[in-house]
Amino acid sequence: MARLYEIRADYDRETIVVYQAYADPIADAALEAQTFVRPFSFKRMTWIKPSFLWLMHRSHWGQKTGQTRILAVRITRAGWERALSLGELTSPERGVYRSAAEWERKFQSAPVHIQWDTERSSRGAALPCFSIQVGLSRHIIREFVEEWIVGIEDLTPRVRKWNAIRVGSSRSLKRELPGEKVYPVPGELTRKLLISD
Template sequence: MMKEFEIRADYNRDNIVVYQSYNDQIAKPAMINQKFSAPFSFSRMTWIKPSFLWMMERSNYGQKSGQECTLAIHIKREAWEKALSKAILTSPEKRVYPNPGIWEKDFESAEVYVQWDPERNIKGNKLAYRSIQVGISRYLIEEFNEEWIVKIEDYTPLVKKILHFTKSGAYDKAKKLLPTEKIYPLSSKLAQTIGAII
């Protein structure tokens, strides 16, 4: 049985895959250079998401304006866990912050934010458990770009294939194309920090 708050991701011993979607002007240079460059903004928050289907819900399978290209960004697991260790939830959940005043103070100076949103299935329906998205603030974006990223892959053709099958109702065929995601192991301390209390 799925717990309400747990990370599911495509990962191996060293790296974890997170997803972002952009327009051609940002995605194509990122693919060529294997890192981001202008017009990617280094002065605002960037959100990374390990759930492929949540990303599909967010971008409507690449059909939303400015989100036509889906990138699979492989980052170092040590960097991912560093980000989680610095994270503050976007709301003062009592299970994590018994004292809302401390949350408010920490929120103002946070370098990383965590938000839990309802996970989605292949049909876009909300599920009973949640998916994590991690906001990297402008204070860490350069480090994210220069040190965390191992590889950037273009998943846009894959997204188009999955969309083609879902539009025709061939959900079984679509499911076979989904990236394999499994529960990501967390220390008790990290789980507490991000609100995924074990």
């Protein structure tokens, strides 16, 4: 059974897949360049999510306005772990911060924001564990775009197919979805991310 806080992802020895949803102009340009280019915004925070089903919940399976294209963005594990190391939680968790004031100071200056959201099933039901999403601010987006990204894949056609399947059989759907397993977070980061050893 999943722990309350753990990162589950599609990863190999060198890379990890994170998911994002965009409108056609951003997705088409990114797929052609195999990284993000304009009209992608380099001046606002962008959120990356290793949980496929959480993004499906967020984007209504690619049916939400402005989130109709589902991209699988493969990035280096070194980049992913750098983002985690630079991040601060979006709430002043007592086990991590000595006070709300300490959290506020660190959070306001952090180039990366880390948020835990309730994980979802394929039908959108809340699960008894959390899913991580990582917000990259304008101070680190260039590094993400220029150094971390290995490749971008358009999952939109498959998402449409999977959305049709899930209306019928969630068991059949589970066999087709991207495989995710627990990601081994470096020991020094477990406490600040609320992850138990």
